Structure formats: structure tokens, C-alpha cells
Amino acid sequence: MHKLFVATLGVASLASVGCANANLFTVEDDIELGQQLSDEIAASPDDYPVIARADAPDAYTELERIKNSVLSSDDIVYRDEFAWELKIIDDDETLNAFAAPGGFMYVYTGLIRFLDREDDLAGVLGHEIAHADRRHSTEQLTKAYGISALIAVLLGDDPGLLAELAAGLASLQFSRTDESEADAWSVRYLCDTDYAANGAAEFFRKLDGASVPAFLSTHPNPENRVEAIDALALELGCSTEAYGEGRYQQLLDGLP
Numbered sequence: 001m002h003k004l005f006v007a008t009l010g011v012a013s014l015a016s017v018g019c020a021n022a023n024l025f026t027v028e029d030d031i032e033l034g035q036q037l038s039d040e041i042a043a044s045p046d047d048y049p050v051i052a053r054a055d056a057p058d059a060y061t062e063l064e065r066i067k068n069s070v071l072s073s074d075d076i077v078y079r080d081e082f083a084w085e086l087k088i089i090d091d092d093e094t095l096n097a098f099a100a101p102g103g104f105m106y107v108y109t110g111l112i113r114f115l116d117r118e119d120d121l122a123g124v125l126g127h128e129i130a131h132a133d134r135r136h137s138t139e140q141l142t143k144a145y146g147i148s149a150l151i152a153v154l155l156g157d158d159p160g161l162l163a164e165l166a167a168g169l170a171s172l173q174f175s176r177t178d179e180s181e182a183d184a185w186s187v188r189y190l191c192d193t194d195y196a197a198n199g200a201a202e203f204f205r206k207l208d209g210a211s212v213p214a215f216l217s218t219h220p221n222p223e224n225r226v227e228a229i230d231a232l233a234l235e236l237g238c239s240t241e242a243y244g245e246g247r248y249q250q251l252l253d254g255l256p
């Protein structure tokens with residue numbers, strides 16, 4: 001499928017656009033779009049106060065150890081192709097994490113501080129890794145921008161358009177199906193590690209009682225997500241024993 005896109009820049013594969021999960025972009029496009037978005041974020045410190053590695057080396061070391069554990073799952077399709085870069089955004093008020101295509105990921109200090117266990121952060125990272133690895137962003141872009149705009153990008157007719165698409169990525173909403181799929185992959189990834197496979201559910205459990213952040217308001221009901229995550233972990237026979245409880249403090253202590 002991807003080979004066809006690479007070889008023909010999408011034109012010959014137009015026939016496949018009608019199907020449900022059409023993605024007109026190549027894997028290389030995912031990486032290029034993600035890199036562009038990452039560059040824009042780096043150039044917008046007022047909106048995205050990214051913490052430099054030099055300012056929190058211990059936090060980055062801990063975070064990367066957790067990230068690499070999740071990435072060790074053999075369910076990751078683009079482990080060798082994508083960047084799998086993870087940066088911390090200094091904003092204690094924001095309970096969020098997000099992933100640009102190509103594996104450029106961000107996690108807010110608000111989310112890190114909100115959680116108590118490595119397992120739970122691993123679950124959230126698994127969810128974000130899944131959005132990138134299953135290429136949800138470029139799938140949504142294909143839907144949002146229509147075929148003619150994307151053909152122009154693919155043919156190189158409109159160089160400005162790729163930058164515009166990268167900018168559009170920041171406000172792109174994933175579908176409920178994408179969210180459920182990312183939750184399910186998070187369980188599968190963590191099942192291959194020492195972490196509790198249902199770590200992603202803990203975020204939603206903890207939210208219970210706290211006000212639901214705006215970014216979740218259009219997402220599947222948190223209760224349903226907890227149930228679905230727990231049920232899948234059980235069905236797959238994965239461990240749900242907490243593994244990384246003791247070490248989480250090191251990550252917290254490493255934050256500025």
C-alpha cells in the first residue's frame with residue numbers, strides 16, 4: 001500500500017480513497033509534517049514552553065527510559081522509521097500530551113504531576129505512540145483537507161500547503177474510533193513490558209471527580225474508556241500489577 005503511494009505520489013491510488021481509513025500520505029510525509037510541526041513548536045515558546053534537556057536532564061532520562069520500554073513492544077510498526085522524540089512542556093495547569101505524525105511527542109508537566117505511577121505515564125505514552133504509529137493524523141488530514149488539496153501537496157504544486165497542513169495538525173481532532181484504537185494499542189504495547197497493561201485507564205480513573213479537561217470533552221466517555229481498557233487487558237491475559245510505583249518520584253524530582 002505505502003509502496004504504491006511512494007511510487008505514484010498518490011495519483012494512481014485515488015481509487016483507494018473511498019475506503020474508510022484512506023491515507024494519501026506516505027510514511028515519509030508523516031515524518032516531514034511532524035518535523036515541521038516540531039520546528040514550529042520550537043519557534044513558539046510563548047505557546048509551547050518546551051523545557052530544554054539541559055534544564056531537566058534527570059527528568060528527561062527518566063522519561064526516555066519509560067518511553068523506550070513502551071517502544072520495545074514488537075507491535076510498533078514504525079519503530080525504526082519514526083523520530084520518537086519526546087519533549088516536556090512546562091505548564092502545570094495542562095493535563096495533556098500529544099503526538100505529531102512521525103513520532104514527535106509532547107507531554108505537559110501538568111500531566112506528569114497529576115499521575116502517581118510510571119505505569120500510568122507509560123499508558124499515556126502508549127496512547128500517543130499509537131496515534132503516531134497508526135498514522136491517525138495524516139488519516140484525519142486526508143479527511144479534513146480533501147483529495148484535491150493533498151494531490152497538490154503530493155505533486156509539489158503548492159509548497160506553502162505542506163506548512164499549512166503542519167499548522168492545521170495542531171488543532172486536528174482525532175475521531176472517537178482513533179481514540180479507542182489508541183487506547184487498545186496502549187494496552188497491547190504495555191502488555192509486552194513490565195508495566196500494568198491498563199496504565200492508560202488510571203488517568204481517566206483519576207479524572208473522576210476532577211473537571212474533565214476541554215480536550216477530552218469531545219472524546220469517548222472516560223468511564224467507557226476505563227472499562228474498555230480494563231476488559232482488553234483481562235482478555236489478553238496481561239499483567240495489571242503496578243510495576244513502576246517506586247521510581248516515579250525521580251521523574252517528579254527532576255522537573256524544574
Ligand SMILES: [Zn+2]
Nearest residue numbers: 131174179182
Ligand atoms: Zn488520543
